[in-house]
Amino acid sequence: MLDELKTNNRNWAAGKVAADPGFFQRLVDQQAPKYLWIGCSDSRVPANEIVGLDPGELFVHRNVANLAPPQDANYLSVLQFSVEVLKVEHILVVGHYGCGGVAAAVDGKRRGLIDHWVHPIREVHHDHKHELDALADEGARLDRLIELNVIRQVKNVASDVFVQDAWARGQTLNVHGWVYSLANGLVTDLNVTVTGPDDVDKLP
Numbered sequence: 001m002l003d004e005l006k007t008n009n010r011n012w013a014a015g016k017v018a019a020d021p022g023f024f025q026r027l028v029d030q031q032a033p034k035y036l037w038i039g040c041s042d043s044r045v046p047a048n049e050i051v052g053l054d055p056g057e058l059f060v061h062r063n064v065a066n067l068a069p070p071q072d073a074n075y076l077s078v079l080q081f082s083v084e085v086l087k088v089e090h091i092l093v094v095g096h097y098g099c100g101g102v103a104a105a106v107d108g109k110r111r112g113l114i115d116h117w118v119h120p121i122r123e124v125h126h127d128h129k130h131e132l133d134a135l136a137d138e139g140a141r142l143d144r145l146i147e148l149n150v151i152r153q154v155k156n157v158a159s160d161v162f163v164q165d166a167w168a169r170g171q172t173l174n175v176h177g178w179v180y181s182l183a184n185g186l187v188t189d190l191n192v193t194v195t196g197p198d199d200v201d202k203l204p
């Protein structure tokens with residue numbers, strides 16, 4: 001079973017060692033990533049590959065529709081560990097165009113538990129209904145909702161007490177909002193970077 005994957009794994013590990021004999025030993029000894037990635041679980045959005053980072057360089061949290069819900073223990077544990085222990089300097093909230101999770105939040109169909117998970121996106125939709133309704137094209141409306149969802153999650157991260165406390169301690173921490181395009185592999189910076197507590201209220 002899964003022989004192809006096991007063969008791929010052996011080839012990958014051998015390739016890493018061939019290029020850099022100390023590669024795995026260094027990772028055993030420590031991890032010191034400067035970045036936390038909060039992205040979608042979508043199989044077409046491979047975090048490390050997109051930004052060209054090796055194992056050890058990117059701390060990753062992924063869930064459906066790249067949410068940062070302030071009551072989710074999984075996300076909060078990742079956030080606290082990466083900010084307080086790893087002391088990452090950048091948190092990247094990365095959405096992607098064509099996100100099925102965001103689309104599912106507003107298509108009116110019932111799917112079960114996922115309808116509850118994506119509920120925060122319906123709130124974003126409600127809060128920006130005027131702007132979204134003004135867009136004639138359905139695709140453009142979904143693209144904009146995907147961007148607005150990223151911005152909302154940036155706001156969630158930046159207003160969290162772990163992040164607020166880090167800034168109060170004088171720790172350098174920047175929260176960014178990006179969107180990835182499945183069509184061309186490129187990331188767009190939404191220019192909503194938050195570098196301190198005063199920036200949070202400026203977000204739309």
Ligand code: ZN
Pocket residue numbers: 040041042064065066096098099100101102
């Ligand atoms: Zn997605």
